[in-house]
Amino acid sequence: MSPVRFVERARTAVGSEVARSNRAGAERLAELRDAARRAYPPFEAMRDRARRIRLSTLAELDTHLARFAEQVERRGGHVFFAADATEAVGYVQRVIRDHGVRRVVKSKSMVTEEIGLNRALEASGVDVVETDLGEFIIQLAGEHPSHIIAPAIHKTAADVGRLFADRLGVPYTDDPDELNRIARRHLRRIFLEADLGISGVNFAVAETGSICVVTNEGNGRLVTTAPRIHVAVMGMERIVPGVVELAHMLEVLARSGTGQGLSVYSNIVTGPRRPEDPDGPDELHVVIVDNGRSRALAGETAEILACIRCGACLNVCPVYRAVGGHAYGSVYTGPIGAVVTPALMGMDPWADLPFASTLCGACRDVCPVRIDIPRMLLHLRQVAAEEGTHPFRWVGPGLRAYRVAASGRRRWAAFLRLGGVVSAVVGRSGWIERLPFHGGGWTRFRSLRAPAKRPFRRRWRDRDGT
Amino acid sequence: MERDAFLARARTAARAARLPDVDAGPVPVGPEPDAGDLVEGFVDALGRVGGVAHRDDPAAVILRLAEVHGVAEYLGWDDAWLPSGLGDALRDGGLRRIHHGVPSSAEGRRRHQLGYFDVVLGVTGAEAAFAETGTVVLRSGPGRPRMASLIPEIHVAILRCDDIHPDLSHWAATPEVALGDAANVVFVTGPSRTGDIEMRLNVGVHGPREVHVVLV
Numbered sequence: 001m002s003p004v005r006f007v008e009r010a011r012t013a014v015g016s017e018v019a020r021s022n023r024a025g026a027e028r029l030a031e032l033r034d035a036a037r038r039a040y041p042p043f044e045a046m047r048d049r050a051r052r053i054r055l056s057t058l059a060e061l062d063t064h065l066a067r068f069a070e071q072v073e074r075r076g077g078h079v080f081f082a083a084d085a086t087e088a089v090g091y092v093q094r095v096i097r098d099h100g101v102r103r104v105v106k107s108k109s110m111v112t113e114e115i116g117l118n119r120a121l122e123a124s125g126v127d128v129v130e131t132d133l134g135e136f137i138i139q140l141a142g143e144h145p146s147h148i149i150a151p152a153i154h155k156t157a158a159d160v161g162r163l164f165a166d167r168l169g170v171p172y173t174d175d176p177d178e179l180n181r182i183a184r185r186h187l188r189r190i191f192l193e194a195d196l197g198i199s200g201v202n203f204a205v206a207e208t209g210s211i212c213v214v215t216n217e218g219n220g221r222l223v224t225t226a227p228r229i230h231v232a233v234m235g236m237e238r239i240v241p242g243v244v245e246l247a248h249m250l251e252v253l254a255r256s257g258t259g260q261g262l263s264v265y266s267n268i269v270t271g272p273r274r275p276e277d278p279d280g281p282d283e284l285h286v287v288i289v290d291n292g293r294s295r296a297l298a299g300e301t302a303e304i305l306a307c308i309r310c311g312a313c314l315n316v317c318p319v320y321r322a323v324g325g326h327a328y329g330s331v332y333t334g335p336i337g338a339v340v341t342p343a344l345m346g347m348d349p350w351a352d353l354p355f356a357s358t359l360c361g362a363c364r365d366v367c368p369v370r371i372d373i374p375r376m377l378l379h380l381r382q383v384a385a386e387e388g389t390h391p392f393r394w395v396g397p398g399l400r401a402y403r404v405a406a407s408g409r410r411r412w413a414a415f416l417r418l419g420g421v422v423s424a425v426v427g428r429s430g431w432i433e434r435l436p437f438h439g440g441g442w443t444r445f446r447s448l449r450a451p452a453k454r455p456f457r458r459r460w461r462d463r464d465g466t
Numbered sequence: 467m468e469r470d471a472f473l474a475r476a477r478t479a480a481r482a483a484r485l486p487d488v489d490a491g492p493v494p495v496g497p498e499p500d501a502g503d504l505v506e507g508f509v510d511a512l513g514r515v516g517g518v519a520h521r522d523d524p525a526a527v528i529l530r531l532a533e534v535h536g537v538a539e540y541l542g543w544d545d546a547w548l549p550s551g552l553g554d555a556l557r558d559g560g561l562r563r564i565h566h567g568v569p570s571s572a573e574g575r576r577r578h579q580l581g582y583f584d585v586v587l588g589v590t591g592a593e594a595a596f597a598e599t600g601t602v603v604l605r606s607g608p609g610r611p612r613m614a615s616l617i618p619e620i621h622v623a624i625l626r627c628d629d630i631h632p633d634l635s636h637w638a639a640t641p642e643v644a645l646g647d648a649a650n651v652v653f654v655t656g657p658s659r660t661g662d663i664e665m666r667l668n669v670g671v672h673g674p675r676e677v678h679v680v681l682v
Contacts, residue, residue: 160663372486
């Protein structure tokens, strides 16, 4: 079990200001995606192709990875294969130490969150600045992102204005335009002076050794252009075979994430700056991270590695909409997080996340690669039950008791009569206002119809002879 | 981890993966989109993403922008990568091109790049464009700094009408793509934007706040 269980975190989150603004943002993004889908009929067929690309690549992941690494090196880049978070962080720290780097700029990346890179670098005295506007706000506030593609979705302009006034020493304003200008000027100097830039990777192209970083703000370009050294950190599943597949995935990612035809900047980097190039980094390091991915790949959860981190499943999920990202307690949130977190990091302490779902299937309906998330949620629930990490311990005994009651005619009749007794005791008005113990969840926000005083079987037996 | 051990572990995992069946092999590009007029399509799409298309003399467009913003210099690609005569016309119009070679030494690099801090105007060519999305394709190389389309407030790209393709996927299927030939290829679709504060659209957060494409 995680230190604080999902249900408890969710209880705190529901109805909070954070969850409310989070919900508004999620709904807006879901609308944008839906509008884009309607306006562009080929999108459904594009999803089928995207699924084919992702799954067939995963089936031969090692071959693509080997080819990618070879191509990066051929063009003068360095490649490091990291078995886990410790190795990945250690490598980045070595590069920083070897080059005497003091200041690092970063563009938004889930995998660096996953391996805890910022915390480790800051602990060793390196100044790490997040440059995505949302991430920058979150970093200034000392918080964690609540949404994959809109990390500060829970902050109001007034919150940001107070934060900037407080931390950057500028006059208070809640005008988003002005806040934007403040961030631009503040971050620009940092960009132009930084020694090393760290980016994530949306897609890596095996054929050419290229990495592609997608942003709307342009910080992904600055991070990979201005500093002398560029370190790209990627989950090992980010691979696509060639440029044709890259093109297709970029089109699908933008439409699914934010309803754009393409993101503003799809920035493709192939090796460090060439001898005659007027700008760009002199050194490129690519860190390829496993950190549980080969475990997730070897079995029932393999499909989850097809995820392209568009965030569409979060925006439509009724649970995510109600509780927001923070309630999940993990870097990856929402339906995708409920699968990917235990799949990568193991059931302990994440066994309760697969239960944070109504299994309504909205996530599968919107997924740009049609990942069957509910299937894997069920699989992980089964694993939790078998391992004994099931968060609702009474469910097993409860179901066993039910099996006893339901597998004999007399026992079943007795069980049904029990309903009449319950009715007589707590449901005299025809409604049950409150159930005791574990049943309490069902009646917290609504009343239940009380069972009939006489079971149907009894009434059937006693019916008129007609 | 040693590369071979890492890849061996990945191979074992991929063999054990329970993946739904899909056809292997290369994925075909989709059907030709309704072609229409590629130029018209591009102009419309660029407008939708907040860019501005011009069908005018490039020098006139750039000098007008320089005048409106009161600037006398620009960060741009070398003359050889722009329509012939444009570089001279800009010089004659009183615009100076900022030197763009970033030195390799850490200190030189820092000092040079800080010189870009307040650049207002950037001028580049464009290798290709996509009518569906209003995107222009820029490839870095000698005489073609990446910064020219990234740092300035205003980015002007000069595009030949013949270089407009239906969409990214169709361009990607042509042999001219050759990603390996350049350290950087970027697809630019309108001005830099963010929705990070209250989901309200805001332009020019890190990159240019205005993107102008001059069709020639």
